[in-house]
Amino acid sequence: MQKKRRSKHENTSAATQVTVADSSQLPHHPHHRRFSRHLLVGLLLTILAWCLSFWVENKHFYIDTLAKELVYDLLQHRLGAGVKEVSNIAVVDISTIPMVRTDNRNLDYTDRDALQKVVDTIADQGPHAIGIDVDFTPYPAQADRDDQFLKHCQTLAQRSPPVPVFVTVFTSLVLGPDSCLEEPAFAQFATFAGAPKPAENESPHMMVETIDITYGVPGAAPWAVRSLAAAMAGATVKQLPWSKSWALEDVVVVQGAEFNATEFYVDFGALDTLQQPSNTIPYDQVDQPKYASFFRGKYVLIGRAIAETSIDQHIVPGRYDRTYSGVYLHACALYTLLSGRPLSLMRAPAKLVLDIFLSLVILTLVEFANWVAIRIFGPVAKTGFADMFITVAVLIGAVVCGIYAVSLFRVMWTDSLFVAGADVISHVSSDLVSHFSPNV
Amino acid sequence: MKSNLFRGDLGSIAARLVFGALGAILFLGVPGRASGQETSFAGWLLNVNCNAQIRESSKDPPKRINLKPGQRRPLLVGESVQCQSGNSLTIQVVDGSQTVYPDKWVDIKSSASALNSKSKANTLTSAFAPAYTRGASPRRTIFYSPPPDGTVDPLHLILLWEPHKWSGNATISVKPEHSDESLCCEGSFSASSGSLDSVELRAAITKYRDRGARDLLELSMRVASGQEYKASFAVLTLPDERKLQKELGEWDGKDELVRHLGRASVFSSFDLFTEAAAEYEAALKKAPGSALLLEPALAAELRTGNLPRAGELEGELKQISAKVQ
Numbered sequence: 001m002q003k004k005r006r007s008k009h010e011n012t013s014a015a016t017q018v019t020v021a022d023s024s025q026l027p028h029h030p031h032h033r034r035f036s037r038h039l040l041v042g043l044l045l046t047i048l049a050w051c052l053s054f055w056v057e058n059k060h061f062y063i064d065t066l067a068k069e070l071v072y073d074l075l076q077h078r079l080g081a082g083v084k085e086v087s088n089i090a091v092v093d094i095s096t097i098p099m100v101r102t103d104n105r106n107l108d109y110t111d112r113d114a115l116q117k118v119v120d121t122i123a124d125q126g127p128h129a130i131g132i133d134v135d136f137t138p139y140p141a142q143a144d145r146d147d148q149f150l151k152h153c154q155t156l157a158q159r160s161p162p163v164p165v166f167v168t169v170f171t172s173l174v175l176g177p178d179s180c181l182e183e184p185a186f187a188q189f190a191t192f193a194g195a196p197k198p199a200e201n202e203s204p205h206m207m208v209e210t211i212d213i214t215y216g217v218p219g220a221a222p223w224a225v226r227s228l229a230a231a232m233a234g235a236t237v238k239q240l241p242w243s244k245s246w247a248l249e250d251v252v253v254v255q256g257a258e259f260n261a262t263e264f265y266v267d268f269g270a271l272d273t274l275q276q277p278s279n280t281i282p283y284d285q286v287d288q289p290k291y292a293s294f295f296r297g298k299y300v301l302i303g304r305a306i307a308e309t310s311i312d313q314h315i316v317p318g319r320y321d322r323t324y325s326g327v328y329l330h331a332c333a334l335y336t337l338l339s340g341r342p343l344s345l346m347r348a349p350a351k352l353v354l355d356i357f358l359s360l361v362i363l364t365l366v367e368f369a370n371w372v373a374i375r376i377f378g379p380v381a382k383t384g385f386a387d388m389f390i391t392v393a394v395l396i397g398a399v400v401c402g403i404y405a406v407s408l409f410r411v412m413w414t415d416s417l418f419v420a421g422a423d424v425i426s427h428v429s430s431d432l433v434s435h436f437s438p439n440v
Numbered sequence: 441m442k443s444n445l446f447r448g449d450l451g452s453i454a455a456r457l458v459f460g461a462l463g464a465i466l467f468l469g470v471p472g473r474a475s476g477q478e479t480s481f482a483g484w485l486l487n488v489n490c491n492a493q494i495r496e497s498s499k500d501p502p503k504r505i506n507l508k509p510g511q512r513r514p515l516l517v518g519e520s521v522q523c524q525s526g527n528s529l530t531i532q533v534v535d536g537s538q539t540v541y542p543d544k545w546v547d548i549k550s551s552a553s554a555l556n557s558k559s560k561a562n563t564l565t566s567a568f569a570p571a572y573t574r575g576a577s578p579r580r581t582i583f584y585s586p587p588p589d590g591t592v593d594p595l596h597l598i599l600l601w602e603p604h605k606w607s608g609n610a611t612i613s614v615k616p617e618h619s620d621e622s623l624c625c626e627g628s629f630s631a632s633s634g635s636l637d638s639v640e641l642r643a644a645i646t647k648y649r650d651r652g653a654r655d656l657l658e659l660s661m662r663v664a665s666g667q668e669y670k671a672s673f674a675v676l677t678l679p680d681e682r683k684l685q686k687e688l689g690e691w692d693g694k695d696e697l698v699r700h701l702g703r704a705s706v707f708s709s710f711d712l713f714t715e716a717a718a719e720y721e722a723a724l725k726k727a728p729g730s731a732l733l734l735e736p737a738l739a740a741e742l743r744t745g746n747l748p749r750a751g752e753l754e755g756e757l758k759q760i761s762a763k764v765q
Contacts, residue, residue, distance in 0.1 A: 101656070101672075102616075108589075109574055135482045137573045140514045168572040171564055172481050174534050179484055208568070255562040304573040312573045321758065326571030438707025 015323035030252045035367050039360075046428050065201045071413070072205065073318035075406045079269030079343075086270045088338060090298045091280040092118060093305035094134070100352075102141040111136050112145045113320055116152055118302060121287045123163040125295040129232040131334075133193065133303030136167040138182050147182040153189055166231045168193030174258070176215035176345055177223050181407050187314035191228040195314060195329050196254070204254065206263040209236055214258050217333045222260070232299050238344045239262040247350030248411060250342045265412065267336040268316050271324070271362035276329045280305050280402045289396040299334055303327030344411050354413075358398055365390045388428075397419040450454040478636025482519075482548045482740045483533035487511035490526030490542060493517055499679070519548045584714065585671035586659060587744040591711035593676045593684075594645035600714070601661070601669075602748075603634025612636065614644065617672060623648055623657070631663050649675045676710065684710050704740070715745040731760050 021388045034215035056064045097118075098111040115134070122130055136146055153165040167189050172180045177187035192211050198204045229234060233424050253259045263394045275277060281291060283302070305325050313323035316332075336342060342432065346354070373386070399420055402413040485494070485505070493502040496519055505521070507513060515521070515531065523529055523542040531538045531546060540546050541571035585591045586601040599612070614624045624644035629636055645657065661669045676684065676693035684706065691702035704719035727733055734757045741750040 041453065132570050135570075135572050138514045140516065141516050170568075170570045170572070174564060179532060193570055193572040194564065195571040197567060197569050214553060254567065256567050259564065259567075261567070307757065312571060314569070314571065329571050357551070400450055 005174060011211075029119070034420055035363075036068065038363055038367065041429075042363050043356065043360045045425075046355050047352070049425065050348075050355050053351070060307060065199075067169070069202060069317070071403075072203075074274055075412050076268050076318040076404055078403050078406050079267050080272060081269075083270045083273050086273050086279055086335060088128075088298055089270075089274065089326055089331055089334055090280065090300045091294060091305055092122070092283050092286060092300060092302045093280055094283045094302060095304045095306040096116070097283055100142070101146075104141070105140050105142045109139070109142045109145075109422045112142070112276055115302070116149055117163060118283050118286055119153075119156070122300050123159075123296045126161065127163065127295045127298050127300045129164045129166065129299050131166065131191070131232045131299070131301045131330065132167045133228060133301060133330055134168065135193075136169050136190075137172045138180075143182055148182060150183070153199075154185070154374060157188070164232075165189060166191045166228055168228055173211075173213050173223075173225055174215060176213070183434060188322050190225065192225045193228060193326070193330075194348060195326065196261075203315050203320075204329075205265055205317060206264050207336075208273055209262045209264050209337075211259055211261040213395045216391045227333065228301075228330045229337055231300075233334055233337035235340070236260075236336065240344070247347055247353070248344035249347050250344040252411070262334075263284045264273060265345060266329070266332050267339065267343055268318070268332045269408075270335045271319070271328060271332055274328060274335070299338070301331050301334070302329050303330070308397065341410050346413050358394065362391050362394045365394060395424065448655070451595060452579040480517040482515045483531060484512045484514050485521060485529060485531055487528070488528040489507045490529055492521060492523055492529050495523050495545070495725050516547045517548055521548070522546070566568075566569035575669045582669045583659065583671040584672055584744045587713040588671060588746070589711075591674040591676050592645070592711040592713070593681065593712060594649050596641055596715075597642050597645060599633055599636040599638070599641070599659070603632060606631035606663055610663045611639075612659065612661045613639065613660050614657055614714065616648075617658050619655070631661075645675055664702065674711065676712065684712075697723055700726065703735070708740070713740060716740050717744050717746065729756065730758065731757060733761070 032255060035051070045062070094110065094115070097110045097114050100111050102108055115326050116130070119130060119274055136150075138146060153167075156163040156165055167181075168179055169190050170193050173190065173192060174180075177190070178184040180187060180190050192208055194208060194211075195204060195206060196206050207229060210224050210226050212219070212224050214222045239247055250264060251262045254263055281294070285291065286295070303325065304328055310325040311360040314329055316329075363393065369386050369390055406412060481488045485492075485507075488505060488507045492505040492507075494505050494513075496516075498520075502522070505513065514684060515533070521531065522545045523530065523540055525542055528541050530546070531540060533548070538546070544570050550605055582601045584602075585598060585690035608631060609628040611628045613622050615622045624641050625638060626640070648657070654675075654677065656672050656674050659673065660668055661670075662668045687706045687709075688703055691706070694702060700719045700723035704716045704723065706712070707719060717737070717740035720733065720740045724730070724733050724737055726729045735751050738750055738753040738757065741747075741753060752764070
């Protein structure tokens with residue numbers, strides 16, 4: 001007995017007389033044929049939807065970007081839900097540290113004496129590393145004092161156990177290791193302080209791990225400079241093995257005209273915790289008895305933590321009501337690197353596999369529901385509503401699982417909303433094709 | 441901040457388009473001083489084998505350079521160096537090294553204008569935003585005018601400070617930093633008034649400016665309780681005042697809203713933060729509740745140290761954000 005799902009030409013009066021026992025004696029091959037047809041149509045539409053999403057992704061459409069950012073924000077919040085404490089990172093806030101005044105107000109700089117006192121207090125406790133998120137570009141007004149400060153850092157690095165100290169520079173890095181700071185020997189302290197500028201309508205997702213600076217004579221080997229977080233962590237994000245790298249992307253190589261930068265996805269989940277007084281200490285309190293051994297074994301970032309002006313302020317995914325000081329970007333990057341579990345983004349082939357898998361799950365469940373319905377209610381059973389319910393439920397389940405699984409698998413499935421929408425359209429289209437072309 | 445805007449006031453797209461156009465007009469129309477004022481590290485002066493001198497800007501007198509063998513000096517964009525006599529010196533900038541021979545002044549330009557637009561530094565700054573600080577936030581002060589670390593126009597200076605919580609009289613004094621020479625002022629006045637419009641003060645600072653002094657001034661106010669509050673500020677020089685008037689004149693005759701925004705930008709470029717904040721407030725009166733105006737107005741009020749007003753503006757911004765969400 002041939003019966004199309006949701007056919008408008010069903011004989012309902014006859015159908016009421018059909019029993020469950022009758023339906024059990026129905027030949028099976030029409031079901032197989034219908035399943036095969038649905039499978040074929042479903043796969044074709046899924047691949048079509050994937051091609052469409054691939055095209056849309058490269059076009060950076062507003063709606064697509066909006067959906068992805070929304071999901072990315074949700075995932076970042078989800079990552080933060082599990083962070084109760086961060087015991088290995090401390091931020092020392094120097095918002096109120098004295099400044100040395102110069103003739104040019106733009107060249108006023110943090111008092112190096114006060115900074116050195118803070119560094120020494122922390123260094124005496126044996127921290128794992130100290131990162132100073134303060135501009136050490138060798139401007140004339142500060143060059144002599146920086147020279148003394150960095151020489152002092154050399155003595156800290158020679159202690160037993162050594163206390164590695166890193167400072168931040170930006171554009172002066174393009175002069176090469178010999179000239180980015182006052183003396184060539186200081187290049188060991190130089191780290192890159194730039195934060196990648198996000199694309200239009202996007203929030204920053206990544207931070208730099210290493211940047212290769214080309215300098216000197218053309219063709220010379222580039223200088224690989226680590227970011228502040230990477231230098232402090234002494235770790236890099238490992239490239240995924242080929243068995244995973246076809247599906248996931250954890251490191252992105254960005255090529256500029258004069259540099260190559262390796263960037264990684266940052267887990268901002270610890271941001272709220274890092275801002276708590278348990279992790280952020282004012283600079284003038286570091287020598288208080290209650291912090292006598294607070295910094296031992298910790299990674300200590302020194303920078304301005306209070307956001308009052310537009311300088312060094314950055315937006316962060318999922319937290320658009322305010323901006324955050326750059327020191328917290330470095331702290332989150334450091335947190336990501338130290339966790340040893342970098343975030344990954346799903347690549348296009350993995351998205352296709354996932355789309356097809358979801359389509360198969362939906363198709364199988366729908367067909368199973370049809371089969372059960374026909375067994376119970378006979379061939380007149382109408383499962384259109386149930387089909388749609390199953391489709392939507394599976395997709396919602398997939399999206400929710402994707403969001404909750406992010407802290408488990410660390411995979412950011414940012415286009416899940418788009419895939420869900422495409423799958424709904426795909427299955428509705430499949431049903432429409434079946435309905436209007438029953439003999440296809 | 442783009443994403444904030446992107447998630448922001450979706451309900452006022454038309455207004456955004458209008459203000460976006462205004463922003464573009466401002467961006468294209470603001471005179472170049474603002475960008476020229478930025479101080480940039482350019483490179484190094486090294487291998488000085490001549491009687492070298494340096495000029496920090498075109499209006500500064502040349503200074504002799506005394507470097508020991510092997511020593512080098514950082515160079516800033518806007519400086520000029522010259523070998524007066526002797527052999528040569530070397531300038532190492534981002535785009536390469538250059539040997540300078542006697543009798544030629546060499547201007548240190550930004551790397552983009554020095555050689556080509558594909559400068560390494562430019563490619564770096566186009567891809568990355570600096571995520572570091574040079575140090576402290578503006579110092580907390582009770583004064584809104586003069587603004588902390590700002591500049592004042594001596595002809596229009598009115599002292600403003602937090603009006604509440606004071607009782608009794610206060611005295612003020614103004615003197616150059618690192619000097620005991622008091623420029624002003626005699627007598628006392630009510631501290632709770634929150635302002636002082638003093639002809640004597642303006643005259644004293646104008647006189648100080650007109651004699652060519654350029655040191656920062658320090659304002660001290662001692663209240664009845666004996667507590668003393670200080671603010672440090674620069675005085676607008678005569679050449680800068682002429683430039684200011686010229687640049688402000690470029691906005692005359694423009695639409696009122698555009699004029700306010702243009703003038704605010706000019707005032708900001710001269711560090712006249714109080715005047716800039718006043719222009720943004722005037723613009724806000726013309727277009728109340730505009731998120732695009734609230735943001736710069738908030739930044740301007742923060743820059744003047746007027747935290748109560750900044751708090752009000754921040755509240756308005758949050759309300760707009762909450763409505764959208």
